[in-house]
Amino acid sequence: MKHEDYSELITDYLRGTLSEAGQQQFRMLVEEGRLDISEIIELEKMYRELGTIPVPEPGSQMHQRFYAMLDQETAAMEASSTETGKTRDWLQPVINSFRSPGLAWALGMLLVGLLAGDLFTPFSNRDDKIERLSSEVYQMREILMISLLENDSPVERLRAVNVSHQIPAADTRVAEALLNTLNNDTNINVRIAAVDALVERGSSAFVRQGLVSSISRQESPLVQIALADAMIELQERSAVGQFRLLLEQETMDPNVRHKLENTIIALL
Amino acid sequence: MKTVKTILLTLIATLVIFAGTSLAQEQIAVPLSNPGQPGKLSLKLVLGSIKVTGYEGNEVVIRHTDLGRGMALMNDSDNDEDREGLRRISRPASGFEVNEHNNTVTISRISPVRSVDFEILVPTRFSLTLGSVNGDYLTVENVHGDHEISHVNGNIELRDISGSAVVNTVNGNIIATFSRVTPDKPMSFGNINGRIDVTLPANTRFSTKMRSEMGEMFTDFDFNEQESGRTDEHTRNGRFRVQMNNWVIADVNGGGPEYLFRTLRGNIYLRSR
Numbered sequence: 001m002k003h004e005d006y007s008e009l010i011t012d013y014l015r016g017t018l019s020e021a022g023q024q025q026f027r028m029l030v031e032e033g034r035l036d037i038s039e040i041i042e043l044e045k046m047y048r049e050l051g052t053i054p055v056p057e058p059g060s061q062m063h064q065r066f067y068a069m070l071d072q073e074t075a076a077m078e079a080s081s082t083e084t085g086k087t088r089d090w091l092q093p094v095i096n097s098f099r100s101p102g103l104a105w106a107l108g109m110l111l112v113g114l115l116a117g118d119l120f121t122p123f124s125n126r127d128d129k130i131e132r133l134s135s136e137v138y139q140m141r142e143i144l145m146i147s148l149l150e151n152d153s154p155v156e157r158l159r160a161v162n163v164s165h166q167i168p169a170a171d172t173r174v175a176e177a178l179l180n181t182l183n184n185d186t187n188i189n190v191r192i193a194a195v196d197a198l199v200e201r202g203s204s205a206f207v208r209q210g211l212v213s214s215i216s217r218q219e220s221p222l223v224q225i226a227l228a229d230a231m232i233e234l235q236e237r238s239a240v241g242q243f244r245l246l247l248e249q250e251t252m253d254p255n256v257r258h259k260l261e262n263t264i265i266a267l268l
Numbered sequence: 269m270k271t272v273k274t275i276l277l278t279l280i281a282t283l284v285i286f287a288g289t290s291l292a293q294e295q296i297a298v299p300l301s302n303p304g305q306p307g308k309l310s311l312k313l314v315l316g317s318i319k320v321t322g323y324e325g326n327e328v329v330i331r332h333t334d335l336g337r338g339m340a341l342m343n344d345s346d347n348d349e350d351r352e353g354l355r356r357i358s359r360p361a362s363g364f365e366v367n368e369h370n371n372t373v374t375i376s377r378i379s380p381v382r383s384v385d386f387e388i389l390v391p392t393r394f395s396l397t398l399g400s401v402n403g404d405y406l407t408v409e410n411v412h413g414d415h416e417i418s419h420v421n422g423n424i425e426l427r428d429i430s431g432s433a434v435v436n437t438v439n440g441n442i443i444a445t446f447s448r449v450t451p452d453k454p455m456s457f458g459n460i461n462g463r464i465d466v467t468l469p470a471n472t473r474f475s476t477k478m479r480s481e482m483g484e485m486f487t488d489f490d491f492n493e494q495e496s497g498r499t500d501e502h503t504r505n506g507r508f509r510v511q512m513n514n515w516v517i518a519d520v521n522g523g524g525p526e527y528l529f530r531t532l533r534g535n536i537y538l539r540s541r
Contacts, residue, residue, distance in 0.1 A: 159525075162454055
């Protein structure tokens, strides 16, 4: 039995809108047993029950909620159209998750764990990479500096000495190059710049010793005075003997002599 | 009145002696391998003055004047009687050598005991390496390049030069006016006795490091002083150290390459134009 074939008839019957011809046909079908009466009764009962379910009236509350939702939606759309809005959108769930104390606690513990772990077994890989990169930069500067120091132009050599300020003091090759410049460069201005650059590396005993032994080798009073200032800055008392050697020269300019004598007094 | 007379007499006598040793200026024109391209000139003297001027030409023109045996001249106590009946065979010109290779002109082998003055014309785009120990002047005018100028006992004057300069003298003033500077090139000016007076274009970007130990420093540039000669540091062992030094370190027009000015006894003037 296919109710579907008579579905229109049945619904009309249930609604009570069956026409006379329909009523006859319906009765005939029931009598013939083509429509199961018990099923019809069941359907009738369900239809009545459906009618008793209350349809809620759209109250003022619903009105408010609708507009609140609308506002939220338009605000979200506006926000997502700007860059900050995007990040806020993206951050929102993260921020929300922190409102749940359990999750915040878990995240906190994870962080503590990571930090503690890093203390004992550092993320050596990453640090290595950074270290390698920065040492590569220093190496490049070192190569640049040493090749510039070979340049014929004193301006380029001055630039080389200035580059040395950006290489860490621990670099002995740079210190050696600067000491070599201090003792052998043909230009006095470059030598003076080398003195200042070496003072910055004065924490190294090698550099201090190089500066001290350079004093008596310098013929230019400009370099001698720069070295006198350097020795005072580094408080290098071992330089006194070298300055005394210099002062044995009779042709020394009286002003330079005065300065060097005062340097000895300051150092003693 | 008597002293004036003696001075006058000495003056005339000196003139006569100098005329006798021949003050004739000689000229050498050196052609360049690549005319129109920038070049270099190198000249180092012990005794004598140098003047180099840029001009619109393609040759290096060297004029030299032999002033005699320099210091030795003063020790010449011989009289004319000692030379009676003899003729002079010593050559007035001190020998020297000029080389040109790939636009680099080098004047060398100059006698260290004879005083020679050089007046040289170079094409405007030339880098100069000039040095003298004892000279009345060392002057450069209107040359563009990287210049290395040194003197020991004497002034240095650089007029309307451009490019960059590394300059030092012991006893003498350094006076330099730049019509243009090459950006990013450091410069350095140093002496012991004498002033340092440098004029730069007003818009030059540079960082200064200046010190006059016994003199004063002046400028009309806007100085943005970085540290006012004071460095504070917390050392590792928990000590605090403040160092006061007499360097003036400043950025001008936003900072740039380092220009070092250092003198023991002179004043430093840094002017804008």
